[in-house]
Amino acid sequence: MGDILIGVCSWTDRALVASGWYPAGRRDAEGRLRHYAGQFPLVEVDASYYALPTARNSRLWVERTPDGFVFDVKAFSLLTGHPTRPSALPAGLSADAGEPRVLDEVWARFTDGIAPLRQAGRLGAVLFQFPPWFRPGPRAETFLGECAERTAGWPVAVEFRHPRWWQTEQRPTTCELLRRNGFxxxxxxxxxxxxxxVPPVTPVAAPRLSVVRFHGRSPAWGTGSKEDRFRHDYTDDELGEWVPRVRSLARRTEQVHVLFNNCCGDAAVRAAARMRSLLAAATRADGPARRTS
Structure with missing residues (x-):
């Protein structure tokens, strides 16, 4: 049985900071991360989607967290074909993803930015979350192959947001495509x-890692404000649906990352803590996993 690590998709989310979850005296940048890392063993860095990560910040993250703490890092928007603000790019570059010079420089900056995490053994995965218009087909396969070349040696996880990738008839082809690229x-x-x-399936494409991301069940997904899209308090019944699925993934992979993205107030950290309790109860009932935290 593989390790199950649980966390949330950002420890710096403004709604979480404003919720009062961080205690007095731990609300500066260093204090927040140290407090968070005392509660969970895993976090997703979502800021790297909006702005290129820096090596300085990565070194600070390593210094402020205990050995064994893991960071999943979301790929910068331009690298997954999303619209990118010109102000988020290095000086002198346009947001033209079709220009090789732009992509080469952005890839180089992203690579340098996460290097301290890789060197310290603290990079859990780089998350490539592709846009809803990224659908199965030859162009997508070519793009994924190019990503695999750029990320050779990295742990990479891929989230598709077009539902056809995981529909029944397409699922074996999708798994094989990911497996071939090492994702x-x-x-x-x-x-x-x-x-x-996207259907709630639990495919395994790599023996080392599986990832589960909980986006909440708001019907405003894809519309409205961020708060509207992600406002959801998971019930025990909803989380309970995933307990056997997560444990099944842990039987098939070395490590499972369970991340909550319902970032509205402290809803994500509460759901993460509750999922940890439900998984621990299942472990006591059925036999131990190596680690559930």
Whole structure:
């Protein structure tokens, strides 16, 4: 049985900071991360999607967290084909992803930015979350192959947001594509009432890692404000649906990362803590996993 690590998708989310979850005296940048790392063994860095990470910040993250703490890092927007603000790019570069010079420089900056995490053995995965318009087909396969070349030697996890990738007839082809490129698959929990809903399947494409990301079940997914899209308090029944799925993933991979992205107030950290309790109860009932934390 593989390790199960649980965390949330950002320890710096403004709604979380404003919720009062961080105690007095631990609300500066260093204090927040140290407090968070005392509660969970895993976190996702989502700021790296909006701005290129820096080696300085990565070194500070390593220094401020205990041995064994793991960072999953979300790929910068331009690297996954999302619209990118010109102000987020290094000086002198345009947001033209079709210009090789731009992509080469952005890849180089991203690589340098996460290097301290890799060198310290603290990089859990780089998350490539592709946009809803990224659908199965030859162009997508070529793009994924280019990503694999750029990320050779990295732990990479891929989240598809177009539902066709994980529909029944496409699923074996998707798994094989990820496996061929050395990428781990990301399972998703989200509302199932929309045409864009990704089914709650739990594919395994790499023996080392599986990732599960909980986006909440708001029907406003894809519309409205960020708070509208991610506002959801998971119930025990909703989390309980995933306990056997997560444990099944842990039987098939060395490590499972369970991350909560329902970032509205302290909803994500509460859900993460509750999922930890439910998994621990299942472990006591059925036999131990190596680690659930």
């Amino acid at each position: 781990a698959a990301v399972a998703v929990d989200m509302t199932q009432t929309l045409p864009s809903s």
